[in-house]
Amino acid sequence: MTNKDLQIIEEHESCVRSYVRSFPAVFTKARGYKIWDDEGKEYIDFFSGAGALNYGHNEPNMKKKLVEYILDDGITHSLDKATKAKTEFLEKFSDVILKPRNLDYKVMFPGPTGTNTVESALKLARKVTGRTEVISFTNGFHGMTIGSLSVTGNSMKRNGAGIPLNHTVTMPYDNFTGEDMETLDYLERFLEDNGSGVSVPAAIILETVQGEGGINAARFEWLKKVDEICKRWDIILIIDDVQAGVGRTGTFFSFEPANIKPDIVCLSKSIGGYGLPLALTLIRPELDQWKPGEHNGTFRGNNHAFITATEALSYWEDPKFEKSIQDKSDRITKFLQEMINKYPEMKAHLKGRGFMQGISSDVEGFSEKVCEHAFTNGMIMETAGGQDQVFKLFPPINIDEEGLEKGFELIEKSIKDAIKQMNLKSDTVTN
Known part of the structure; x- marks a missing residue:
């Protein structure tokens, strides 16, 4: 980034900015898994817009459809x-995604972002059940507006609300307290004992893989038990698939391998395909009890x-695409485990699943150093x-073999650079 660019950013943009601090470059062009800055330096993007670019940058078929639509004066707002454009998306989403998975949902467009779909889900659960409380989990992240923050675990983000965040109860996520404790036994005890201070909630909300919270992947049997608890107590189960969905964990919905069918599903980020803002709230039909206009938003259309979301669904018409994601996911797992074994200095262990994996290091500051060196070496990773x-690692789910291998090489180099610098x-004594 030039001194002039830095000066403009510092002079005009709020100090709340964050990614420009981690990736101090002016980016001018992007294609697939690559992005270039104004000096022509090439970066491999293993960030994918925090999961909003699962198909990479400027995917050619989506770009073609979008440009044609714009040049033909198609409706924007x-x-x-x-x-x-809406009816074609709804029809294809039903035919390609919902029906083959035997899922029956009404589709709500709550507004364009992840926090919009979470807010609508929480509001609907309370409306339908007449209850106020919602159970969420440690290290969960669900968005930055007040309702979403109330079910988010991160204390720094919660403190930004400036007001008490009420009507929620936080329970321990799978393995939060270690493998010796079954966290759902703890949750059930609170529900069963009328002296616990925890009333039966309107909903339980969770991510099957916690993105911002540390790439924590819940066991499938744990997810099944959550589903059973919800059914037993007539609690609405909300799965926040904003980041973990749309193929990021190996299947279109992250909850598919657990063989559960949530009452409400929250989607955003990559559902638009191209990085354009779009969010869906999928609602079990009998729960769709909204009055017209009871929840709305200016940019829900x-x-x-x-246009791009409809074209993106074409990938999922071919079963080979999902198989390719799972095959490459296995390669990511194998690579990360090799790094953990090869560099014991990291004091590390594997996290996550699918194209949503990472390495957790017990050495204070090590992972940050890896990302810093990765940027210097030509890779964007967080x-x-x-x-x-x-x-x-958040590479595009359609990345080719060459891109994956290049990424692996840069990550190993960055690991070695961080070990050497530190x-x-x-x-090494850990924290």
Whole structure:
């Protein structure tokens, strides 16, 4: 980034900015898994817009459809009026995604972002059940507006609300207290004992893989038990698939391997395909009890996103695509485990699943150093977790073999650079 660019950013943009601090470059062009800055330097993007670019940058088929639509004066903004772009998306989403998975949901467009779909889900659960409380989990992240923050675990983000965040109860996520304790036994005890101070909630909300919270992947049997608890107590189960969905964990919905069918599903980020803002709230039909206009938003009819989202679903028409994600996921797992074994100085262990994996290091500051060196070496990658202890891999799910291997090479180089800079030995004392 030039001095002039830095000066403009510092002079005009709020100090709340963050990613420009981690990636201090002016980016001018992007294609697939690559992005270039104004000096022509090439970076491999293993960040993917925090999961909003699962198909990479400027995917050619989506770009072609979008440009044609714009040049043909297609509708851009429509609130929730009927448009051809919307009906084509709804039909294809039903035919390609929902029906083959035997899922029956009404589709709500709550507004364009992840926090919008979470807010609508929480509001609907309370409306339908007449209850106020919601159970969420440690290290969960669900968005930055007040309702979403109330079910988010991160204390720094919660403190930004400036007011008490009420009507929620936090329970321990799978393995939060270690493998010796079954966290759902703890949750059930609170529900069963009328002296616990925890009333039966309207909903339980969770991520099957916690993105910002540290790439924590819940066991499938744990997810099944949550589903059973919800059914037993007539609690609405909300799965926040904003980041973990749309193929990021190996299947279109992250909850598919657990063989559960949530009452409400929250989607955003990559559902638009191209990086255009779009969010869906999927609602079990009998729960769709909204009055017309009871929840709305000015930009819930983003037709440009409907165009690219519809084209993105074409990937899922071929079963080979999902198989390719799972095969490459296995390669990511194998690579990360090799790094953990090869560099014991990291004091590390594997996190996550699918294309949502990372390495958690017990050495304070190590994962941040890896990401810093990665940027210098020509790769964009970020950390996760309450202490930024995880460096995570978020490549596009359609990345080719060459791109994956290039990424692996840069990550290993960055690991070695961080070990050297921090002068780590295999017997380094951890936190």
